Amino acid sequence: MSTLKDKIDFNRLPQHIAVIMDGNGRWAKEKGKMRIFGHQNGVAAVRAVSEACAELGVKYLTLYAFSTENWNRSKIEVDALMTLLSKTIAEEVKTLNDNNIRLNAIGDLQRLPKSNYDALMKAIEDTKDNDRMTLTLCLSYSGRWEIAQAAKAVAEKVKSGELEIEQIDEKCFSNFLNTKDMPDPELLVRTSGEERISNFLLWQLAYSEFYFTDKFWPDFGKEDLYESIVDYQSRERRFGKTSEQLTEKK
Numbered sequence: 001m002s003t004l005k006d007k008i009d010f011n012r013l014p015q016h017i018a019v020i021m022d023g024n025g026r027w028a029k030e031k032g033k034m035r036i037f038g039h040q041n042g043v044a045a046v047r048a049v050s051e052a053c054a055e056l057g058v059k060y061l062t063l064y065a066f067s068t069e070n071w072n073r074s075k076i077e078v079d080a081l082m083t084l085l086s087k088t089i090a091e092e093v094k095t096l097n098d099n100n101i102r103l104n105a106i107g108d109l110q111r112l113p114k115s116n117y118d119a120l121m122k123a124i125e126d127t128k129d130n131d132r133m134t135l136t137l138c139l140s141y142s143g144r145w146e147i148a149q150a151a152k153a154v155a156e157k158v159k160s161g162e163l164e165i166e167q168i169d170e171k172c173f174s175n176f177l178n179t180k181d182m183p184d185p186e187l188l189v190r191t192s193g194e195e196r197i198s199n200f201l202l203w204q205l206a207y208s209e210f211y212f213t214d215k216f217w218p219d220f221g222k223e224d225l226y227e228s229i230v231d232y233q234s235r236e237r238r239f240g241k242t243s244e245q246l247t248e249k250k
């Protein structure tokens with residue numbers, strides 16, 4: 001069977017892919033089901049995309065699983081999502097270990113129910129030595145929250161005399177973000193036809209390529225991921241330079 005995987009240039013693979021998994025609710029509604037049915041089926045897409053990234057050699061996959069704003073959804077949906085999260089973590093730790101994948105989580109994790117928090121910390125601990133790929137779940141996360149808490153942490157260091165104001169630059173500030181040990185994502189994928197950043201990785205996506213697809217998240221599979229990478233590889237990343245500057249010999 002021909003696959004888009006064959007079109008991927010492995011020498012120019014993104015190291016870090018970030019995903020806004022959107023459209024679970026609409027996917028379920030189309031089928032006349034409850035929203036949570038969409039989230040449950042979204043887990044299969046999480047599995048497929050994680051597996052595909054690890055197989056390709058992508059080093060970091062970061063998924064927007066629950067935003068700060070998602071706390072405003074109905075209690076029924078929030079509770080169901082939290083239950084699904086705990087269940088998924090418990091079921092997937094073995095697979096993560098079998099595939100040498102490290103689990104990581106970023107966001108205002110203290111806001112999670114204690115049972116979720118504990119399950120998450122245990123899974124992170126149980127997979128901490130894996131080094132094939134880091135799978136980061138963004139939970140109770142928003143980019144503005146992250147930047148604000150980094151600003152607070154920087155201010156504390158200045159106040160205590162551990163940091164001089166003159167030392168604060170982009171590199172220094174990045175070290176106070178939740179993503180301090182990760183490269184910025186080269187590619188952002190968002191499903192469901194929405195073309196917004198929705199408070200996701202605001203600092204880190206400064207130069208990322210954005211890939212949008214109309215597919216709802218539960219329908220997004222390995223081939224769709226390959227397509228996003230092939231599309232990404234067809235683009236010229238200029239980082240503010242001109243096309244001519246990029247082709248000039250160094």
Ligand code: FPP
Nearest residue numbers: 021022023024025026039042043065085088
């Ligand atoms: C967006 O769809 C999806 C979410 C807010 C939750 C994502 C959760 C999962 C994929 C399942 C659990 C994940 C893990 C990692 C265990 P939406 O509800 O905003 O859909 P809509 O825009 O169609 O309403």
